Amino acid sequence: MASIYSHVDSNKRKTVFLMAFFLVIVIAIGWAFSVVYNAPEIVFIAVIFAVVMNVGSYWWSDKIVVKLSGAKPATREEFFDLYTVTENLSITAGLPMPKLYVMQDPVPNAFATGRDPEHAVVAVSSGLLALLNRAELEGVIAHELSHVGNRDILLSTVVVVLVGFIAILSDMFLRFSIFGGGRDREGGGQIQLIATIAGIVLAILAPIIATLVHLAISRKREFLADASGALLTRYPEGLANALEKINNHEAPMKRASHSIAHLYLNDPFGDPKKLSWSKLFMTHPPMEERIKALRGEK
Secondary structure, three states, rough: OHHHHHHHHHOOOOOOHHHHHHHHHHHHHHHHHHOOOOHHHHHHHHHHHHHHHHHHHHHHHHHHHHHHHOOOOOOOOOHHHHHHHHHHHHHHHHHOOOEEEOOOOOOOOEEEOOHHHHHHHEEEEEHHHHHHHHHHHHHHHHHHHHHHOOOHHHHHHHHHHHHHHHHHHHHHHHHHHHHHOOOOOOOOOOHHHHHHHHHHHHHHHHHHHHHHHHHHHHHHHHHHHHHHHHOOOOOOHHHHHHHHHHHHOOOOOOOOHHHHHHEEOOOOOOOOOOOHHHHHHHHOHHHHHHHHHHHOOO
């Protein structure tokens, strides 16, 4: 049976894989650009962009996520219960105290982000603080701290930047290919046509593949964080009750963003009745399954 340590090592390997995958995809799209527009320098620009984005996704992605969510720093004086619950659980888990943020949103939700436990961020919505009692809040914070301890936050946060950038780059290529055309030089028309077709296929498939990879990772990590959080508090019913209350809110968050949806405790776009085939694109496992797992139900 896999241990928490093997999960941490697995997350590190997945992060390296995603960064390498991103590098290859960006260079491939850059190469297609260079052939279509007879501009070899585009490949070098693509390499520079890929390296810069890889470095940026590691060092600054937590700040990007906080900005996208609209969260503001939470002080001990204003949010005493949140602060003391997080402080106590951090000590119990042997983790540094994360930076705390609050999103002014009536929809209950939370997320954790950051590149490592020393630079972790935990954010909760004002709706979550108003809805949950202390035991339930402990369950939610324990869940988020489990993401920190399991090193989920680096993998999940890096995905925000890399997948988003692949989507932007792919969209740029499609627009240029369809509306811009290439600079045809003598004898190069056929090569340009092949490169254009290959580039368009790559540009369409790349963001889809990248998105499916990160969705699969996101769904698996939620079950482990639920289990780890319940183990941390020694009271799985607290998190189970919190998830039940959160599941009753189907309204989307005010600043819901597809790029960071997988980071949240629950889908920030609400929980409408979904078709069976659409489960492939869900950022989270069904809440009912998570609650049953916490209560040991079949």
